[in-house]
Amino acid sequence: MIQYNSKIEQKVSLLHAMGWFSACLFILLLQGCKHDNLTVPQPNENIRPAADFIHNNYEMRLFDAALEKTGLNVELNGNGPFTVLVPNDLAFNEIGVFRPADLDRMNKDSLRRLISYHILQRRLYVSDIPSNSVDFRYATLEGSELYASIGSISPGAITPTNMLFFSGAKAVRKDVVLSNGVLHVLDKVMKPQFEKNIQDWLSDKKDYNVFVAGLKKFGLWEQLAEKGPFTVFAPTNEALEKRGITMEFLNGAVPQNYIAEVLFGAYIMYDKHFFISDSQVFNVINSNGNYKYHLKDKIHYMEYFANEAYPTWKLSYNMRLRDNDTFYSIILADVTYAVGAKMDYLCSNGLVHDLDQGLVSPDQAIKKGKDEK
Structure with missing residues (x-):
């Protein structure tokens, strides 16, 4: 009788072990079948707000200096959204600005207006601009309007080729994603004469x-x-x-x-x-x-x-x-x-x-x- 009970106990222990193994296997299978859409996306810490991004890019050091001189760097690290049109350093060189100290020759208020003209209070990707349009107007942070012109090759394609200009300045780098907007790099400084005919x-x-x-x-x-x-x-x-x-x-x-x-x-x-x-x-x-x-x-x-x-x-x-x-x-x-x-x-x-x-x-x-x- 004792021997019989011992065999029963062994079988019960085996069943318990098999049950524990099955449960573990089931949990693993559930984890393996987890759908990506159910995953909560984590923020990309490499995407920076506008002013921080500009500050950490060598080709933008003169625009960065202008932002700091005018105090606009603080605003561009805010919530936004912003579209920043950044003339590269070569663009500033063309108008006689070669180092940050050269900006000191300019009136601070005039410089702020000029730089504010390069900022839109919205996200403006290339795909947002009507294809094959000329002089399409957008309001700037300065208060006046700039003119976007774009020629699109195969505009309906997945990756169209776009030739984009803002008030005559060519966008040589487009759709740089920021945490609070988007950035385009220009090959020249836009020079509006705000009150002059x-x-x-x-x-x-x-x-x-x-x-x-x-x-x-x-x-x-x-x-x-x-x-x-x-x-x-x-x-x-x-x-x-x-x-x-x-x-x-x-x-x-x-x-x-x-x-x-x-x-x-x-x-x-x-x-x-x-x-x-x-x-x-x-x-x-x-x-x-x-x-x-x-x-x-x-x-x-x-x-x-x-x-x-x-x-x-x-x-x-x-x-x-x-x-x-x-x-x-x-x-x-x-x-x-x-x-x-x-x-x-x-x-x-x-x-x-x-x-x-x-x-x-x-x-x-x-x-x-x-x-x-």
Whole structure:
């Protein structure tokens, strides 16, 4: 009897052991079948707020210095969301800023407005901007608007190719994710003239004294205070001198003897708000970035286009003036300009671009049968 009970106890112990093993196996199987969606995601500690991210990137040290100088670094580490458009150090170098100490030459309030123009109070990814659009406006932290232009190749694809510009500055790095927003790196500093129209802006620059005097002499000046928009390619004093236009010439010239719309009007594009980069975007959208138009005299014909010129790959523009729009027309001027730092000066009624080559000499704009007195 005792032996029988011992066998029973052994069997019961075995069953208990098997039960414990099965329970463990069942728990392991449950863990192995756990679905990823049931896992609570952990925050990525490597994603930093905007100011911290900028502070820890070497190519952004000058923008970082500007943030610290203006106190905007504290704001950019807040909750956001923000979109930060960061000109890299090479962009600051183009406008003469090579080290943080160079920013001390700038008025602190003016610098704050400039840097605030590079910040949006929202998340703006490339996919949020309408494909193949030009001059699409977004409000900035400064209070005014900037202009986004984007040319998209295969916009419906999973990974489309996008050429993106903000107020004429190319985004060379896009959609950098931040804990409180997103960041895009630009190849130039955006330079809005917040309260100035084109007339105000030109009046402040000694390099364009002869151009301003010529516009006044030939009745083209007052319009540049109007709403516009205008795009003005402003020749420097030296550029006009090479074409025979100086203060001495203007003092003795008789306006009635010249076609004003050619002599000085050739530098003005009417009813057009034209960043140099817009031509690049048009080239993506319709495979033709050229813009052709008659001057105000309805005869002379201008061809304009822009491209990234080899070997520097800097964005440059070309202006070609013809005496008419026929196949047999004569090219009167053909100039190319490629100094990115002096393009896209955004004013309240349009844009100004620097031009170091003159287009038209007085003898090319003189009216037939007229001699200068």
